[in-house]
Amino acid sequence: MKEVEKYPDPNRANKLDAFDRLLTIMDQLRNLCPWDKKQTIESIRHLTIEETYELSDAILEGNLEEVKKELGDLMLHMVFYSRMADEQKAFDMADVLNGISDKLIHRHPHIYGDVEADNEKTVLENWEKLKLKEKGNKSVLGGVPTSLPALIKSQRIQEKARGVRFDWDNKEQVWDKVSEELAEFKHEEAEGNKEKATEEFGDLLFSLINYARFIKINPEEALEKTNKKFIKRFQYLESASKRDGKSLSDMTLTEMDEYWNAAKKL
CATH class of the missing domain: 1.20.890 (cAMP-dependent Protein Kinase, Chain A)
Structure with missing residues (x-):
């Protein structure tokens, strides 16, 4: 692995102390608090989802103070899951952190290896190729979670397709597709064919999300x-x-x- 400069962080010791403090508190709560002792990996799943949406709200509102609080809540959940897994001898917090560090190094060969990538497009293409090899997916789209909300899932599907260069050349082509899908939806709706109109409406939304991607607008936001x-x-x-x-x-x-x-x- 290529040697990469380590950038000095004057506050690193404080950050490590703060993380150690959270780990200590989690150990204490897991041993002493009736509620925390009772929880399982499955029981706090819905709370994690809720905290994620609360973080999203804070980001959209541009409220950095709330972002800080919600990040803390999510960090607690990450520590909580790791502690419970450690009790089951499955993995611990060190495994989690080393795992993500190893993944980041592996997926950035242009930083830690000999691969050349001087623009964002090439980086993303390399990322998707590496993910496909790692997970052994038979499809480029195999890594898209089935439980994602439909709008976000459309974004991820299109991004992954772009990662292997299956994409439109320019936004004008995409807008032509939007116009085409709109006309087809209006036709089926006018015909009173609800099933076909529903299908065409989905195609219209998908093409609009595609256009948003081309002009760098996040449709979910x-x-x-x-x-x-x-x-x-x-x-x-x-x-x-x-x-x-x-x-x-x-x-x-x-x-x-x-x-x-x-x-x-x-």
């Missing part, structure tokens, strides 16, 4: 920002109309639009 914007405006509509003594159930759409338009100016 874009949609979540729109969700948050809608919630904020709708809650203004609710509170402002209530303050004026009105009930949504008794209001016309035109009346609601007045509050909605006011919310858009906030």
Whole structure:
């Protein structure tokens, strides 16, 4: 392995002490706390998923203080899983950390080996090729988790296909595909064929996600920002109309639009 410069970190000792402190606390909780003693790898899975989404929310809101807190929660979960696995003689925290370190070194041969990669595209292509060899997948798409939400899964499918150069040449081609899928969806919807319209709607979404990738927009983030914007405006509509003594159930759409338009100016 090629020798790579180690960059000095004046705070390394503090970071190691902090990690050691967390490991110590985890040992104490696992031995002394009734709740922590009862947990299993399976029982905290749903909590880990929840913490991941809370981290995502903090990132989208640009709240670094909350990002710090949510990272701490997730770090606790990583330590918790490792501690429980250690009790089963499966692996421990050192195995986890050494495993990811070994993987990073192996997948960055342009840093630690003799491979040349002077741009992001080449790095990503090499990464996907190495993953395919490591996992023994028969398909490039074999590494995409089946339980991913559909929108994120589409992103990962397209990224992996790009990793082996199965991709459009330019965004104009992708936009033509979006237009084609939109026309096909509108045709099937007009025909009243719900099954075909559903299929074409899926194709339309897939092509839009593809276009977003080409123009470097994360569709998951874009949609979540729109969700948050809608919630904020709708809650203004609710509170402002209530303050004026009105009930949504008794209001016309035109009346609601007045509050909605006011919310858009906030």
